Amino acid sequence: MSALTYRRAGLVTRDQTRGLSLSMVIFIGAVGVGFLLVALLIVAMDGFDGPEARSVWENSAYATRYYPLALGIMLTPVYLALGVANGVTRRAFSLGAMGTVVVIAAIMAVFEAVGYALENGLYQLAGLTQELTTPHLFDSGTQVWISVPEVGITVAGNVAAGLLIGTTYYRWGRLWPTIALPLTFAPALAVEALMSVGWPGGLMIDLWGIERRPLWLVIPTSLLVIALTFAATHVLVRTTAVHPQA
Amino acid sequence: MTLGIDVQGLTVRYGDVTAIDDLSVSLAGGKIYGLLGRNGSGKTTLMSSIAAFMRVEHGQVLVGGQQPYENPAITEQVYLIRESGDFADQESVRGQLRRTKRFRPQWDGEFAERLLELFQVPDRRTVSRLSRGQRSALGITLGLAARAPVTMLDESYLGMDAPTRYAFYDILLEDYMQHPRTFIISTHLIEEVSRLFEEVVILDRGRLIAHEETETLRMKGAAVTGPASVVERFTDGMTVLSERRLGGTKSVTVLGEMGERQRDVAQAHGLELEPVGLQDLFVHLTKEGPA
């Protein structure tokens, strides 16, 4: 691949992240404020009983996973025609969209990790211990060096699956991509199950008693799943025609 | 830099509909081409193939001697403005300018501002809230200011009112003369724009009907009117495009330039020879009928 392709892929990532930035800011603001309100409400209602308090922030994980998933689904349907119309090759578009996935995942990872760390600090101030109820790679909200990659990889798995799903819909319409959803959404579930985090991780542990494998195995395997998802998307995008206008 | 376009044996099918049927046409770089054809004649499909919106599966399309599909050096130089434009509808007009600037190496920002002002496009407005005419104007603004060596406008100015269209014709000519490049302009408004075209390409049902210098083509049609029997004798052996009869008088539209000799013959027999406008010629050439 030529340097030109990489340069234009970089432009695609910048264009897409710029396009998504406003809705991301609104989303982050809404989640941040929302969870602060929920926390205050719980404290005002009956407070926490005992020194151990459930993490409220943990519930935000669903929002920071599935909203980016939705963004991922949008990418090809919204941006492929824009890219090609502006003289971007599909190869550059696909690489650029992967860049966008990584950027979204990184933003969400930092956002989540800051949330965990903040909550941990607030609980400590109140003399409480932050109790995590879903499985995580980290034990305490203060371990940002673990929470950032954990959330980052999880979100990346979801957005990458979203990108693949969106691409299949753009290419084949409604019927077959819907039938293929269990397959195209599988990478997102696989990443979480592999890392034993979130509800898919919970299922693995509680239902089937499968414990987490060592991190040196789990993280590269998860990254491999994401890479394969990217590869599948790339192959599809390379041969996808831009829809004619009605 | 100007880029030529060479199409050889191009065939494009959508399911069992043949949009382009074994089309070969060669366009030298640096000219303004008019691409004419009825709805569904394959104009958009041809331009989509040149702009790498789709893969060429049968035949060959070359831009500057290279295949455009997945070829960044070429796609960067080729810009197709489609009828409804390719915009992010939820973004502002300014956002569209920012995007095109990002991807088009020859982008001229000042020219874009001038065009927005000329066409009175509100630059802060969300694209989805633009009127049809403003949408067209935005597409043309992006298309011209990008200065792509191959710029294709697919019915891009249909939504614009007549004064705005004339403003567009003027600015198109002005910018073309300052920055010569290849333009392909598809249109229904033949009478209005044909004088801007150096050459005209006419498609019908996916086939090439004509590719000529505009002025040569304009002179190709003639209407011969006079007594029916005389007209019939005169037009015998000519390509007859249409016939009309009123009592003993007959009017026949023929294809082919009238030479000095034929004019003399017509005059001697009391026949009236009249030129046929490009629009009428186009209508005759692409009339429905058995292929």
Added chain:
Amino acid sequence: MFDERSPIYHQIAEAIKNDILSGELQAEDQVMSTNQYAAHFRINPATAAKGFQQLVDEGVLYKKRGIGMFVSPGARAALLEQRRQRFFADVVEPMVAEARVIGIPLDDVVERITAMKGSENV
């Protein structure tokens, strides 16, 4: 400005010739550039250039490199001579033919011309 009867470049050449004949364009006057002409009349510059080239070929205009095109010194005289030669073929002969068709005796035509000559203030 232009009609469909002949190619535009032909009509451009004719228009400039008329300007030279009427004296609007004098010998050694610079004519509009191809681009100015194209922009002014909203026509393709290559088409306009063809009209000018025709005039250069006929010797009506001449080019000064890098400056532009100018009316040749003998252009007006040459054009007048051309028109004079064409006058009988283009104007007089069709008039006579028409007069015959509609039954006006040629003597009447001559008489009328003579009368017009008498009213001329020369």
